[in-house]
Amino acid sequence: MHIPDAFIPIWQGAIYWIIALVFVALALRWARNEMSEEKLPLVAVLAAGIFALQSFNLPVSMGTSGHLVGGALAAIILGSPFAAIFILTLVLIVQAILFGDGGITVLGANIINMGVIGGFVGFYTFRGLMGVTKSMPVSVFFAAWLACLIPALACAVEMYVAGTFPLIEGLVAMGIYHAIIGIIEGFVTVAVIYLITTARPDLVDTGVKAPAGA
Amino acid sequence: MMDNKTFILAGIVIALLIGGVAVFFASGDPDGLESTALVVQGQKELTGSTPEGAEIHEDLTGKFSYESPMPDYSLGESMGSTGGIVAIAVGTILAFLVVLGLAYGLKLINKPAKQNQ
Numbered sequence: 648m649h650i651p652d653a654f655i656p657i658w659q660g661a662i663y664w665i666i667a668l669v670f671v672a673l674a675l676r677w678a679r680n681e682m683s684e685e686k687l688p689l690v691a692v693l694a695a696g697i698f699a700l701q702s703f704n705l706p707v708s709m710g711t712s713g714h715l716v717g718g719a720l721a722a723i724i725l726g727s728p729f730a731a732i733f734i735l736t737l738v739l740i741v742q743a744i745l746f747g748d749g750g751i752t753v754l755g756a757n758i759i760n761m762g763v764i765g766g767f768v769g770f771y772t773f774r775g776l777m778g779v780t781k782s783m784p785v786s787v788f789f790a791a792w793l794a795c796l797i798p799a800l801a802c803a804v805e806m807y808v809a810g811t812f813p814l815i816e817g818l819v820a821m822g823i824y825h826a827i828i829g830i831i832e833g834f835v836t837v838a839v840i841y842l843i844t845t846a847r848p849d850l851v852d853t854g855v856k857a858p859a860g861a
Numbered sequence: 862m863m864d865n866k867t868f869i870l871a872g873i874v875i876a877l878l879i880g881g882v883a884v885f886f887a888s889g890d891p892d893g894l895e896s897t898a899l900v901v902q903g904q905k906e907l908t909g910s911t912p913e914g915a916e917i918h919e920d921l922t923g924k925f926s927y928e929s930p931m932p933d934y935s936l937g938e939s940m941g942s943t944g945g946i947v948a949i950a951v952g953t954i955l956a957f958l959v960v961l962g963l964a965y966g967l968k969l970i971n972k973p974a975k976q977n978q
Contacts, residue, residue, distance in 0.1 A: 648892065648893055648894045649892075649894070650894065650923045651919075652924055652926055652927065653919035653920065653924050653926070654894075654898075654919075654922055654952070655924075656923065656940055657923065657924060657925055659897030660925075678963070678964050678968075679875050679932065679967040679970065679971045680877075682968075682969055683963065687961065687965060687968070688868055688869045689866045689868075690878070690888060690960060690961070690964050691960045691961035691964065692868065692869055692872030692873065692957070692960075693870060693872075693904055693955050693958035693960075694956045694957055694959070694960035694961075695873050695876040695953045695956050696872060696875065696876045696879070696956070697880040697956070698876070698952055698953050698956035699876040699877065699880040699883070699949065699953050700876075700879060700947050700953065700955075701881050702879075702880055702887070702934055703879060703880070703882070703883035703886075703887055704883070704887040704889075704890070704892060705887075705888060705889045706890060707893075707909070708910065709907070709908045710890050710891070710896065710905060710909060710910035711889065711890050711891060711892065711893060711911070712887070712888035712889070712890040712892055712912030713892055713893050714892070714922075727954035729900070733960075733964075735866070737956065737959050737960050737963065738960075740959075741952055741955050741956050741959060742952070743929075743930055744929065745930060745931055745951070745952060746929055746931050746932065746934050746948065746952060747913060747927065747928070747931075747932040747933070748933075748934070750925070750927070751925060751927050752924070752925040778918045793921075797929065799893060803897070806897075810895040811898070812898070813901055814898075815899065816901050817897055817901060818871045818898045819907070819930070820893075820896065820897035821893060821894070821897050822874075822898065823907070824893035824896055825893050826898070828893060831900060833914065837883060839924075845926075846862075846863050846868060846871070847862065847863055847868055848862075849862070850868075852949075
């Protein structure tokens with residue numbers, strides 16, 4: 648769902664940039680103050696992994712492909728939505744400048760969708776579901792699914808405001824495609840979190856205490 | 862438990878493998894956003910396959926355009942999949958270094974402030 652420059656007028660892109668920069672500043676503050684130094688390897692490896700995963704377009708039928716976003720993954724495993732904003736912002740900058748994947752004037756919008764919305768939706772869905780279901784895989788799966796779907800719907804609204812898509816048609820198509828992509832995102836996120844938790848339990852801090860006996 | 866070096870190395874190797882596999886197996890179909898653009902432009906049915914010659918009409922008037930050095934994660938047709946592997950490997954390593962560098966830099970700035978407390 649990387650928006651290209653051609654899809655949003657420059658003035659609207661500028662507004663998204665300003666909003667995005669506020670969150671990027673908060674994410675930088677998170678990296679400086681909240682993120683512990685021991686987590687540096689995990690944060691950097693996640694960036695490499697998310698970049699690679701995003702380059703892999705998987706077929707989702709209906710003549711459409713999709714790749715993972717990774718916002719929920721970063722937010723859940725590092726215990727903060729700002730972790731997702733920090734990592735996704737830098738990955739999106741590399742993609743836009745080096746590979747033309749996502750535009751420059753619209754980079755703010757892409758940061759808002761995948762980093763900010765993806766991170767917050769992923770993180771708080773996970774927190775909420777953990778409280779209710781007490782199941783790590785179930786909570787992670789739905790958090791990642793929503794963190795793929797909601798940013799896509801936000802993107803459709805932005806496309807409507809930009810005059811690029813009609814509202815309903817855009818919402819329906821973006822919603823259907825990303826509801827399917829989100830299922831893949833859910834499974835992969837569960838698998839990656841399981842792998843990292845097994846390899847380095849000390850690096851994982853989901854902020855949720857493991858329930859007794861689980 | 863894995864030490865940091867092994868963890869980073871394993872992580873990067875896995876990322877590079879995913880990127881390498883992507884070059885050969887990634888779907889050539891348009892992504893969700895592009896598909897939606899084709900649907901709203903009447904070139905594709907919502908649930909149908911994407912027609913061969915479908916192309917997104919872009920209104921570029923008054924919009925910014927930028928030529929990236931490695932568009933579409935490739936080094937151009939002539940370099941083929943080798944170019945694709947190089948492009949994705951460069952991106953993966955760069956994403957790693959940029960995030961590590963910035964995160965480490967922010968920690969360095971923070972250090973003196975913490976000692977004063």
